[in-house]
Amino acid sequence: MIGTPFQQDVLRRLSTLGPVYIVGGAVRDVQLGIPLKDVDAVTAIPFHQIEKNLSDWGYTPHVIGDHQPTISLFRDKARIDISLLAGNVEADALRRDFTINAIYQDVRTGEIKDPLEGLQALSQRMLRACGRAEERFQEDPLRILRLIRLAIRYDFLIEQDTWRAANENLTLLKSVALERVSEELGRILVLDQVDRALGLLDDLHYIEEYIPELYRLKGLEQNKFHTKDAWDHTRHVVKNAPPQVLLRLAALFHDLGKWETASRECHAWGTVTRTDEGYYLDKFQLFGKDIERWTNKEVEIHGGRLDNRQDTIVIKRIKPLKSRPEVPFQWVVNGKRHFLQHEKDSARLVKELLSRFRWSVVLPGGKKGEQELLYLVGHHMLGTLTFINEMRGERDNPKINGKARRFAWQVGWDGQYYKTQKVENLLDLWKADFLGGKQDAEKNLYRLDWIQREIRRESADLEERGRLLDWGFFERFACSKGLAGQHYGQFKEHVRKHVMLNTKNTLTDLRFLEQEYKFFSKLPLKNSLDPKARAASSTGVNPWHREAAKPTSQCGKA
Template sequence: MIKMSDFQRDVLHILQNVSDTWIVGGAVRDQILGLAARDLDLVTMLDPVSVRSVLEKHRYKVHHIGIPFGTLTVFQDEQRIDIIHTDDLETDAQRRDFTINCIYQNSKTGEIFDPFQGREDLEKRQIKTCGRAEDRFTEDPVRILRMIRFAHRQAFTIEENTWKSARASLALLEKAAPERTTGELVQILLADRVVDGVRLLDELGYWDRFIPELTRLKGLVQNQYHSLDVWEHTMAVLQALPSDLLMRLAGLFHDLGKWGTASRECTLRGVLRKGAAGFFVDQFKIIGTRGDKEPGRQLKHLVGQGITILGARLDNDQDTVQLKKVLSEEEDLPRGLQLLPNGKRHFLNHESESALILKKILKRYHFAMYFPGAGQKREEELLFIVASHLKGTLTFRPELRKIKSRLSFQTRAASLVWEICWDNRQFHLQLIQNFLLLWKADYYAGKTHTGEEEETFEEIIRQITQIALWQAENIDKIDWQIFYPFIQNKQLTGRRIGEFKNIVLREMMVEKRSILQEPFLQQLYAKYANKFI
């Protein structure tokens, strides 16, 4: 018989003493597969009002939202029992999704009722709908995603007609409740072998229809440091991350911006002009790599002159060139745009673009419902981690490339930790842990490194972790006693107090100070006053 908890056994005992009761769905399926089942689905001939009455007499709280449809639910802790009324098992079977979920077991006798040969499909390890597949998917399009989840979780195949009908019915998911489609995706993304599930959704055509920003990464060639295109790199990153929803979403979507920022190094020579839409040389619009104001700072004094720039022409907007730097006119280069024969492959500012795209994608789903704690806050953390995921590589380029840096490792590492973890109110140690997980997965995915390079990288990770732990431990130990007389003496009020305190706190954490001293305050105030007052 099926293994049950005391709660499940008690509810079943109550019902089977007043009416024929059958166990159906996952509990029967998982018993045959030798797996443990958490929830229980029951079918009873007793009408819903009577079911509710008899269970409440035994002090069970019955949720009766589904009474008009013949369904009741009883909860205890994290366990759930769904109770469905039917006058006829054949009729009940006709409305079920897949044959493997349509095997009934009599709770008293153990008799099996298997109208769609579900046991045979379990032996074949295949997913097949009950009756006409197109009817089942029309009744509930979310069954398409459940099909993928079942097949992925148990490594089952999908029966040919069921698969064809699912592909043909995919558009029906557009009308499905977002919280339900999100729930199925979450279970797929949290499963072991997550990449197999993502690829199965891809074969189905799901990503093409609902998140085309992801599938356009296929075949997008990267620079010389990568052996994989962006899609396969994404799969490698995803597989390397733990079964945590925020991290799996970050891995899946961290490089979305590479399609729009993919470029090849070039030179551009001609007369610079400025129009309403920005700066141009010939038909080529010149944009920045780190913000809209960047071209103006470098080019505004050169309008009307002949210039030569080193830039990067976008793959998918070939009349747009990202400005890297202005070259000397003395260099003998041809007019117009020239791709450099051995020019670098760039994805400049792709991390920020990825976060912008992801923000739009999140509006299509209800992932916030499935984050523990404050869901909306977790979505913001997800966007922040994606937008920041390149900061490790940029910050520690001197160590990774063995070049000199103006700032010490300690200063750069402590500044990075502070930037990641401090939100102007609280220090969030988990953020740096998430950041390091994504950076590490990204660093190793499809890239070839020497043993020495890997040792350097791991040492960077180790030291960042130590610095983060120190900041988390010491941030609340600072004695601010001398701070308040100091700011009164300087006549700081309102928001100026908060601004200056944040500056002091940051510098103490970066410089690894735990004791606040007046000379240090004087030094920081001089810089603050010079800049803001």
């Protein structure tokens, strides 16, 4: 019989009370030779009787759902769900989604019942709705997404009428709980052939209807370093990413901002002016860093004029005007294709997208998982920009070690803990992006792998070093300076960074601590030091050497 010994025992005992049938994925997967974990069963036995008997037999039944209640039991990783048979087997089959899931096995006899020719559909590798396809999708529109998942997971074709009905009823997905939609999309994203799944979702017009920010990447020409448009590139990046929902989602959304930032290289000359709407040069609105200091000055700008907002220039470089050309604007001949700061726009768009889904139900950490998603999308270019010279062939090992360590610390330290997994996630996304259709990617992969090995080595060392830090000596030093509360915490973080990034610095080196304290006390952004510390400093006596300078009850609170 189908199932683990636990599942089989439950089903045998129930079958002594009346007919019980195994149905759905368990029967389907056995026919396909695929291992299974969960078992679904149906029976006409009254629910109150099932629940009582299961309890009497020592099981702990859980009743789930109100409209169509299900009794669920769990043991280790095995699960069994028992629901009420809708009349007879033939009637029950017509309420199921697809014929391959409407094959029944009698628990007592082992007999297979196949009222809708699901076995034939399995042999044909064909997905066909049970009965009238439009009725099945109207009963539960989530079946439209399940259709895509099953087609890709089992490499099945979709029967024409079933596909047409899914297309015609696509808008009904708006009525489905966001949690259910997000869960089903999460299952699709971790499929091996996820790129094909995204293609089917596009063919179904799901992307256009529900994620238009992604749809508009279709046909978006990229720069000379890419062999694919932004949409095909995205599909390949998703496939290249490890099959984890967080990484696949980050890969799916990492380039959303490219449509808004797509530009062509240009030069512009003139005087920068400021209005209530922003900064301008002639008719062009300007975006970039430190524009304010160029206000009312004549400048030359090298940047990118946006494709979809042609009155806007994103600044790449700006400098004082030396000579004014005859025209205030020129395209760069054979100029580059730019997507300047697209990662920031991608993160902004993802933040807007979060309200349309409930990714927290499928991401590790829930809401924190959503924040990690935003971080990955907003920083997916960090590796490329940090190691651009090394990727071009410059191999200076002392330099790369320091850069790798700083990179790992910047990514992995969250203000409380050092997280190697956060570094791993960004490295995985970076590599998936690199291999997503870039020119000479395979040829230059060894450089990327070399850089990432250095980062991983430094990341592991940072984690170990952080674990071994003993803050006792530092605490006594900080207390001797009168540091407490916020000032103590700020100084601790200041010292931590220097100790973690430079292994020559130690927490027991008094000279190092004095040097950093002197520097820290002069930082303009810090609040004024504790009056006690200022008084001690003014005497010219180092309170560190006084026995009276022991920690107080307030000292060390951050």
